[in-house]
Amino acid sequence: MSVLDWFSKQKESNAGRRAGRLDIPGDLWVKCPSCAAVLYKKDLEENHKVCQNCGHHFRLTFEERLSLTADAGSFREFAAELSAVDFLDFEDTKTYKKRLEENQRKTGRRDAFVCGEAAIHGYPAVLGIMDFSFLGGSMGSVLGEKFVRAAERALEKKLPLVVFTASGGARMQEGLASLMQMAKTAAAVARLQDSALPYIVALTDPTTGGTTASFAMLGDIHLAEKGALIAFAGPRVIEQTIRQKLPKGFQSAEFLEEHGFVDAVLDRQEIKNHLAKILKHFVQPAEQR
Amino acid sequence: MAEKKKIPLEFEKPITELYDKIAELETLSREQNIDMTSEINAMKNRALELETKIFQNLLPMQIVQISRHQLRPGTLDYIQLLFTDFVELKGDRVFADDPAIIGGFAFYQGQNVAVIGHQKGHDTKENIRRNFGMPNPEGYRKALRIMRLAAKFGFPVITLVDTPGAYPGLGAEERGQAEAIARNLQEMSRLPVPALSIVTGEGGSGGALGIAVADKVLMLEYAVYSVISPEACGSILWRDAAQSEAAAQALKLTAPDLLKLKLIDGIIPEPRGGAHNNHETAAQNIGQAIDVFLREYSRQNTDEILAKRYNKFRNMGFFK
Numbered sequence A: 001m002s003v004l005d006w007f008s009k010q011k012e013s014n015a016g017r018r019a020g021r022l023d024i025p026g027d028l029w030v031k032c033p034s035c036a037a038v039l040y041k042k043d044l045e046e047n048h049k050v051c052q053n054c055g056h057h058f059r060l061t062f063e064e065r066l067s068l069t070a071d072a073g074s075f076r077e078f079a080a081e082l083s084a085v086d087f088l089d090f091e092d093t094k095t096y097k098k099r100l101e102e103n104q105r106k107t108g109r110r111d112a113f114v115c116g117e118a119a120i121h122g123y124p125a126v127l128g129i130m131d132f133s134f135l136g137g138s139m140g141s142v143l144g145e146k147f148v149r150a151a152e153r154a155l156e157k158k159l160p161l162v163v164f165t166a167s168g169g170a171r172m173q174e175g176l177a178s179l180m181q182m183a184k185t186a187a188a189v190a191r192l193q194d195s196a197l198p199y200i201v202a203l204t205d206p207t208t209g210g211t212t213a214s215f216a217m218l219g220d221i222h223l224a225e226k227g228a229l230i231a232f233a234g235p236r237v238i239e240q241t242i243r244q245k246l247p248k249g250f251q252s253a254e255f256l257e258e259h260g261f262v263d264a265v266l267d268r269q270e271i272k273n274h275l276a277k278i279l280k281h282f283v284q285p286a287e288q289r
Numbered sequence B: 001m002a003e004k005k006k007i008p009l010e011f012e013k014p015i016t017e018l019y020d021k022i023a024e025l026e027t028l029s030r031e032q033n034i035d036m037t038s039e040i041n042a043m044k045n046r047a048l049e050l051e052t053k054i055f056q057n058l059l060p061m062q063i064v065q066i067s068r069h070q071l072r073p074g075t076l077d078y079i080q081l082l083f084t085d086f087v088e089l090k091g092d093r094v095f096a097d098d099p100a101i102i103g104g105f106a107f108y109q110g111q112n113v114a115v116i117g118h119q120k121g122h123d124t125k126e127n128i129r130r131n132f133g134m135p136n137p138e139g140y141r142k143a144l145r146i147m148r149l150a151a152k153f154g155f156p157v158i159t160l161v162d163t164p165g166a167y168p169g170l171g172a173e174e175r176g177q178a179e180a181i182a183r184n185l186q187e188m189s190r191l192p193v194p195a196l197s198i199v200t201g202e203g204g205s206g207g208a209l210g211i212a213v214a215d216k217v218l219m220l221e222y223a224v225y226s227v228i229s230p231e232a233c234g235s236i237l238w239r240d241a242a243q244s245e246a247a248a249q250a251l252k253l254t255a256p257d258l259l260k261l262k263l264i265d266g267i268i269p270e271p272r273g274g275a276h277n278n279h280e281t282a283a284q285n286i287g288q289a290i291d292v293f294l295r296e297y298s299r300q301n302t303d304e305i306l307a308k309r310y311n312k313f314r315n316m317g318f319f320k
Ligand SMILES: [Zn+2]
Pocket: A032, A033, A034, A035, A036, A037, A051, A052, A053, A054, A055, A056
């Protein structure tokens, strides 16, 4: 599966060559993986991690995405207490327990998905954000449970559900239980579909594997961030299967739009406005409620 | 069942060797007219003991090998052995027919059902035609089309799962493999007829789950069901595909392990030596499970079934 891509990228990052991360070539300067321009890190961050030269979108952490999406101070997180357990005593080159601890320390969060109620230009919504920097945004039991609680919260409060995806796929260290999160989240979306509440997915780089093949592809409306990789099978897996190089732009946000799976491909800075424009059709802004 | 020349799996070799010797002795005794009944019976007992012992102590990776056995019965074999008047339905009405998934209407002991399953081949030619049981999006869309028809007519749905996974190809991605699987998960979770899924061979990740969101999910004794193949898991997490044995152990992909984790609802026993050694008995055992399911679910109303199905998947997962 496409987690493969993530793990091999982790390897590269250890060698200090990973694209999409800011902390590699020195503290002050970053090389854009797309156009090779050397960017001043502070400028890049001020530009929401979009390359000023070519428009390449670097990956965001949960905090960065939240601050770009929710109105300042509006986010009320729920289900924050949930964390994963190593119920299989899974050990590869490391124990799952160790991996969890490391990622929790690195990100300061318990797992790869954060959800809460928020306002987007005043429009209330339940907002869920996946964080690729936590174990490759892999979907385990915590993610599945929190997604379902977010959907249930939307139903209970009669709010739209907005989810930002970023995931390498299923969390192998939870075995078949991780696969079942696909069924669990898809079933929760079905309940939303039976209501009149909108479910909006914003696909960001990368969204692959079991995440794509479940709640990420079931939105009423699909937005995608420019240049994002959106796939079922990761590029490496496909190349190994068909034994040829993939065409440029294959499985990009633009490619998915062209093939009918995405409603709009947007610049990072446009997403919030676009979300508000959509939400306007369904809910009143907070001050008018 | 097809009496093709069986190439024994490595761990089956001592058993096959013993049975070959028994056959030799029987021939000898017949040709030379010597009574060797007691020797032969003793050897038969030994073979039986050995087979039982070996099959009770299989390693997870050996079970994976059984689940992938080329002569293991597949959906078409079970349809032929268990159902009557099978009417195959082809095509997703959008793009193509996918021979890696077959399905249609049939009778099970006189009762209307829809049967859908992955289909591999028993030889290379058939395997190529069926893409080794790896569906493209149109396979999942055909399956959904059949399920919706089943719902329309009130037929229970029975799915038979046996795939290495959904096909990771160019066309599959272009036509929305992820969307097709996701759609099936969503629609199966609220399909208003009873649904039974049986993992008969390889339950390969999302490609398996795409037809396996059901009221009861059962596994044949030597079937496997996993989020990722042990080989791929080994190469990603251990960075060594040869670590598939360790990965198979760690993933807990066998039927008894998954039943303990309450991720499946039951195990269907296989004939001695595995389903590939006796298609008829394997089919009979599956038939019994279908029987129990249809009797249990024909009495329940749809709302009750749907609520239970939702809660079953809703409650899957381990966290604190
Ligand atoms: Zn650039």
